[in-house]
Amino acid sequence: MKKKIAVLPGDGIGPEVVKSALQVLDGVATRFGHQFETTEKVFGGAAIDQEGTPLPDDTLEFCQGSDAVLLGAVGGPKWDKGNVRPEQGLLALRKALNVFANVRPVQVFPGLEHLSPLKSSRVKGADFVFVRELTGGIYFSEPKTRNGDGAVDTLSYTREEITRIVEKAYELAAARRNKITSVDKANVLETSKLWREIVEETAKKYPNVETEHVLVDYAAMRMISNPASFDVIVTENMFGDILSDEASVISGSLGMMPSASLSESGPGLYEPIHGSAPDIAGTGKANPIGMILSIGMMLRHSFGLEKEAAAVELAVFETLQAGYRTQDIYDGTGTLVTTKEMVNQIHFRM
Amino acid sequence: MKKKIAVLPGDGIGPEVVKSALQVLDGVATRFGHQFETTEKVFGGAAIDQEGTPLPDDTLEFCQGSDAVLLGAVGGPKWDKGNVRPEQGLLALRKALNVFANVRPVQVFPGLEHLSPLKSSRVKGADFVFVRELTGGIYFSEPKTRNGDGAVDTLSYTREEITRIVEKAYELAAARRNKITSVDKANVLETSKLWREIVEETAKKYPNVETEHVLVDYAAMRMISNPASFDVIVTENMFGDILSDEASVISGSLGMMPSASLSESGPGLYEPIHGSAPDIAGTGKANPIGMILSIGMMLRHSFGLEKEAAAVELAVFETLQAGYRTQDIYDGTGTLVTTKEMVNQIHFRM
Ligand SMILES: CC(C)[C@H](C(=O)O)[C@@H](O)C(=O)O
Numbered sequence: 136m137k138k139k140i141a142v143l144p145g146d147g148i149g150p151e152v153v154k155s156a157l158q159v160l161d162g163v164a165t166r167f168g169h170q171f172e173t174t175e176k177v178f179g180g181a182a183i184d185q186e187g188t189p190l191p192d193d194t195l196e197f198c199q200g201s202d203a204v205l206l207g208a209v210g211g212p213k214w215d216k217g218n219v220r221p222e223q224g225l226l227a228l229r230k231a232l233n234v235f236a237n238v239r240p241v242q243v244f245p246g247l248e249h250l251s252p253l254k255s256s257r258v259k260g261a262d263f264v265f266v267r268e269l270t271g272g273i274y275f276s277e278p279k280t281r282n283g284d285g286a287v288d289t290l291s292y293t294r295e296e297i298t299r300i301v302e303k304a305y306e307l308a309a310a311r312r313n314k315i316t317s318v319d320k321a322n323v324l325e326t327s328k329l330w331r332e333i334v335e336e337t338a339k340k341y342p343n344v345e346t347e348h349v350l351v352d353y354a355a356m357r358m359i360s361n362p363a364s365f366d367v368i369v370t371e372n373m374f375g376d377i378l379s380d381e382a383s384v385i386s387g388s389l390g391m392m393p394s395a396s397l398s399e400s401g402p403g404l405y406e407p408i409h410g411s412a413p414d415i416a417g418t419g420k421a422n423p424i425g426m427i428l429s430i431g432m433m434l435r436h437s438f439g440l441e442k443e444a445a446a447v448e449l450a451v452f453e454t455l456q457a458g459y460r461t462q463d464i465y466d467g468t469g470t471l472v473t474t475k476e477m478v479n480q481i482h483f484r485m
Numbered sequence: 486m487k488k489k490i491a492v493l494p495g496d497g498i499g500p501e502v503v504k505s506a507l508q509v510l511d512g513v514a515t516r517f518g519h520q521f522e523t524t525e526k527v528f529g530g531a532a533i534d535q536e537g538t539p540l541p542d543d544t545l546e547f548c549q550g551s552d553a554v555l556l557g558a559v560g561g562p563k564w565d566k567g568n569v570r571p572e573q574g575l576l577a578l579r580k581a582l583n584v585f586a587n588v589r590p591v592q593v594f595p596g597l598e599h600l601s602p603l604k605s606s607r608v609k610g611a612d613f614v615f616v617r618e619l620t621g622g623i624y625f626s627e628p629k630t631r632n633g634d635g636a637v638d639t640l641s642y643t644r645e646e647i648t649r650i651v652e653k654a655y656e657l658a659a660a661r662r663n664k665i666t667s668v669d670k671a672n673v674l675e676t677s678k679l680w681r682e683i684v685e686e687t688a689k690k691y692p693n694v695e696t697e698h699v700l701v702d703y704a705a706m707r708m709i710s711n712p713a714s715f716d717v718i719v720t721e722n723m724f725g726d727i728l729s730d731e732a733s734v735i736s737g738s739l740g741m742m743p744s745a746s747l748s749e750s751g752p753g754l755y756e757p758i759h760g761s762a763p764d765i766a767g768t769g770k771a772n773p774i775g776m777i778l779s780i781g782m783m784l785r786h787s788f789g790l791e792k793e794a795a796a797v798e799l800a801v802f803e804t805l806q807a808g809y810r811t812q813d814i815y816d817g818t819g820t821l822v823t824t825k826e827m828v829n830q831i832h833f834r835m
C-alpha cells in the first residue's frame with residue numbers, strides 16, 4: 136500500500152513525538168511492505184513565527200491532498216498574548232478537513248493502574264471510547280461576538296450534524312461492547328433535546344446496542360465514580376472537550392492517549408491528546424506513546440490496516456510490560472528511559 | 486432574632502431531609518434564643534401533581550416575602566416524560582429570586598478520606614469553594630429554540646452579570662486563603678474573553694488575592710489530579726454545573742454537601758446538592774447532613790449568625806467523629822444509623 140501523509144510537528148514537544156512516531160511508522164512500512172510518503176508542513180505557533188498565521192494556505196492544501204494528517208501538538212505561552220493564537224489554526228484545520236468525529240479511546244493500561252489518581256478498584260476495567268462532535272456547536276456557531284456591553288456565543292446544531300456523529304458512535308459501539316452513553320443537558324438546552332431525539336431514532340436502527348441518556352453534570356460524576364461503566368460515550372463539542380479531558384486523567388497516563396478526528400471521506404487527523412508541554416520540550420522527557428498510538432489509529436481508521444495497527448499496539452504494550460518508563464509514568468520501578476530510548480524499544484518490538 | 490423561612494420539601498428524599506434539618510434548626514433556636522418561623526410550601530414534582538405547575542404563584546410569593554428559602558430536592562422519573570418538569574420550577578425560582586451566586590463548599594471530611602474514589606494522597610487537604618453564576622448564560626439567554634431542522638441555544642452575558650459574580654468570589658477568597666481560580670474557555674468563547682477581562686479588572690482591587698485563569702477542560706483534569714490546589718473557583722453557569730458536580734464526587738460523600746444561592750439583597754436559597762434519590766425515599770437511608778449543613782450556610786450567609794452556623798457544623802463533625810454513618814457513607818466500621826438516628830445524634834450535640 137502507498138499512502139501520502141501530511142506531518143505537522145507543531146510546537147513544544149510536538150516535533151519530538153512526531154519524529155518518534157515516524158520511526159515506528161518506518162518499522163510498519165518495512166515489516167509489512169508499505170510505502171508511507173511523509174511530508175512535514177509548518178503549523179501552529181511555529182507557523183505564526185514563520186508566516187504570521189497558524190495555518191498557512193500551503194499547509195492546508197497539502198493536508199487536503201493527503202491520505203492522512205499527523206499532528207504533534209500546538210500552542211505555548213509564547214503565543215498566548217498575541218492576537219492570533221496557535222489554537223485558531225487547529226480549529227480552522229478541523230473545520231477545513233470537516234473532521235466532525237473526534238474519537239478518543241480511554242483505557243487504563245494493565246499494570247499501570249497505580250498511576251491513576253483514582254483508587255485501583257475504581258479504574259480497574261475502564262476501557263471506553265469518547266466520540267465527540269468536533270466541527271459544530273458553540274465552537275463555530277454565529278453570532279459569536281461582543282454585544283454592546285456584553286458578549287454572546289451561539290450553540291446551534293442541525294439535524295444532519297447530530298445524525299452523522301451519532302451514527303458514527305453507534306457503528307463503533309456495534310463493533311465493541313454494544314453500549315452507548317449519550318451525554319446531553321436536555322433539561323436545559325434545546326440543542327440537547329434535539330440531540331436526544333436523534334439518538335432515540337438512531338437507537339432503533341441498532342437493536343443490539345443498549346442506549347442510555349446521561350446529563351452532562353451526572354456524567355462528570357460517573358466518570359470518576361464508575362468509569363468502568365462506559366463503553367462508547369457520544370456527545371457534542373463542548374461537553375466532549377470537558378469530559379474527554381476529565382476522562383484522560385483518570386488513566387494516569389495522559390501522555391499515552393491517542394486521538395483520531397475523522398471526516399466522511401477525506402483525510403483523518405491524528406494527534407496525541409497531550410499538549411505541547413513547552414516546559415519539557417527538548418529534554419528527552421516527552422512520552423511518545425500517545426503519538427505512536429495515534430499512528431495506530433491512522434493505520435486502522437484511515438488505511439484499514441488492522442493487522443498493522445495491532446502490531447503497533449502490541450509493540451507498545453510489550454515495551455510497557457518489559458518495564459520501560461518515560462519520566463511521566465515512572466514511579467521508581469522499571470527502567471527510566473528518554474523519548475528516544477522508548478521509541479527504540481517499541482521499534483525493536485515491531 | 487426572628488426570621489421567616491420558606492420551606493420547600495420537594496420530591497423523593499426531599500421531605501425527609503428537610504424534616505431532619507428543621508429539627509436541627511429547632512435546636513439552634515432553643516440554644517441561642519432565636520425564633521425561626523418556618524412554613525412549608527409545595528414545589529417541584531409534588532406541585533406539578535397538585536397544581537399542574539412546579540412553582541405555584543403562592544409558593545413563589547411566599548419565598549419572595551421570606552428571609553430565606555430551604556429546599557430539599559426536586560425531580561424524579563415520574564415527571565421525566567411530562568411536558569412540564571420539576572427542574573423548570575427550580576430554574577424559575579432561581580431567576581425570580583435573582584440568586585446569581587451559587588456557593589458550594591467542597592471538602593473532604595477528616596477521617597472520611599477513604600470514601601473518595603480518589604487516592605487519599607490526592608484528596609488530602611482538598612478544601613475549596615465553588616462560586617457558580619446561576620441566573621445567566623446558556624441557561625436563560627435567548628434565542629433558545631428549534632430552528633428549522635435544527636436547534637439553537639444562546640450563551641450571553643452582560644458585563645454587569647459577570648462583574649457581580651466575580652466580585653462575590655473575590656470577597657469570599659479574601660476571607661479564605663486568598664486564591665482565585667477563574668475557569669473559562671477564552672480560547673474559544675467570546676463570553677469567556679469578556680469574563681477574563683473582568684476578572685483581570687477585579688483582581689486589581691484585591692492585591693492580596695492571587696488570581697489564575699484556567700481553561701475549563703484543564704480545570705476538569707486538575708479537579709481530579711490535584712483538588713487540593715484550589716481555594717475559590719469562580720465560573721459561569723454551565724461550566725459551574727459540570728465542574729461542581731465533578732468536584733462533589735471527589736469527596737466521596739455527595740450526601741453531605743450543602744449549597745447556598747445568594748442574591749444581592751433578597752432571600753437566599755439553601756439546598757443540599759444531592760438529588761431526590763427516589764429509589765431510597767422513605768427507607769430511612771437518606772443522609773441528612775447535606776441539608777443540615779445547608780442550614781448552617783443559611784445561618785451564616787442570610788442571617789449573619791456565625792456562631793450558630795459554627796455550632797451546627799461542629800455538631801455534624803462530632804457526630805461523624807463519634808462514628809455514626811448513614812448507609813451512603815458506611816464502610817463496615819462505625820455505627821450504621823437511619824436518617825432519623827443521625828439527626829438525633831446531631832441534635833443531641835447542639
Ligand atoms: C485547543 C482547543 C481549542 C481544543 C478544543 O477545545 O477543542 C483542545 O482543548 C482540544 O480538545 O483539542
Ligand SMILES: CC(C)[C@H](C(=O)O)[C@@H](O)C(=O)O
Nearest residue numbers: 322323352572573575576726
Ligand atoms: C436540575 C438542573 C436544571 C440543575 C442545573 O443544571 O442547574 C442542577 O443540575 C443543579 O446543578 O442545580
